[in-house]
Amino acid sequence: MPERIEIEKKVLSENDRTAATIRANLKKRGIASINLVSSPGSGKTSLLERSLTTLNKELSIAVIAGDVQTDNDARRLEAAGGTIVRPIVTGGACHLDARMVAKSLESIDLDPVKLLVIENVGNLVCPSSYDLGEDMKVVLISTTEGDDKPLKYPAMFRKASVMVVNKIDLLGSSDFMLSRVKENALNINGALKIFELSCRSGEGLNTWYSWLRELAGTRPQTKSTKPILI
Template sequence: MSVITVERKILAKNDEIAEQNRELLKQNDVFTINLVSSPGSGKTSLLEKTISLIGSKVNISVIEGDVQTSLDAERVANYNVPVVSIVTNGACHLEAKLVQDAINNLDLAKTELLFIENVGNLVCPAGFDLGEEMKIVVVSTTEGDDKPLKYPKMFRNSDVMIINKIDLIPYVNCDISKLKDNALLINPGLKIFEVSCTSGEGIKEWCNWLIENVKGKYIHQTQLVY
């Protein structure tokens, strides 16, 4: 019997390609967000709202990941931003190689902000680095306030949590302060926004933060007036 000591990270290959993506995006001054959530939390709606509010101020491109169909990509393309669709044909998450191929189809020189909308899934995308600046997790009030405890890895690995569908709070069994407490138990540094993509509430605050982060590298920005 002989033993070979390996001690290698299983996802080292993915991490390596993700690092190449990160380097390329950095060289081109692209601020990249990996947008994650359960199916139906409102990632695409959030993109639509965000692009319609700040699309004229920031050059946005979108990579749309979906298990099947390019329906989301078509929705986003209606807002006149470059969109590359990745259909995973069954796979439950995006990997760095798929994103690398998608990036090659984008004009990075004309992109300041890149959204990668991941496959709707709170488990699998958490483990796969794509080369993003940060993960942002969207959670909606209809999903209940215990989601962060049930899917800790995703909330741990995200820098921002956006609580969507706050207009539905009176009708659903979701204690929003409990939702926030649960998320902070997992990740005390999490930045939290409360929005409704239907009523538009909270979208300006989120967009102001976004613009500051995208443009912050170059200019000092006061609160934007829309």
């Protein structure tokens, strides 16, 4: 007779353990961290290029750039002024996991780093299941996509703390409505902090930079988007 054993184990417990170690290590060092997620082509790399160019002289930012193939994004980020950029080529995997991030972090001198940005693989489904040890997930959506994306990928929008709407210079060129995407996103996650910007025109970027500065200058609590005033 087969014997049934209730084991009650989390399938991703190994990943979660590694993520917890990363989180503790970053917290100890006072490094803020975000996990940047979006569909392919929403502008994750563009947003990071702009951020690095503007903030690099005042703030030490490390970037781990995940991609299925090629290290093109990492090279773009280095060209934009990124001094600590590490590519992770997953070779087919649709998401980054904590083990990949831990391995990549081993190659970074974390002493001067104030902010770690993990640019995930362009995908709104799979990365939502994997904790990478970050303080928060930032989900990016652009005005050339459907404004119902939060409804189509609720898990990601639910787990994110921040939503960035990119390409607002193109508003009016498609049926995308800013009010609708915000309404949809807030119905999934009422606590979302929302930024509206354009990496091309530069509109709204200053607010984003200020938020990054505050984030990096403080030690944000896990899952909290509120900067702590010192």
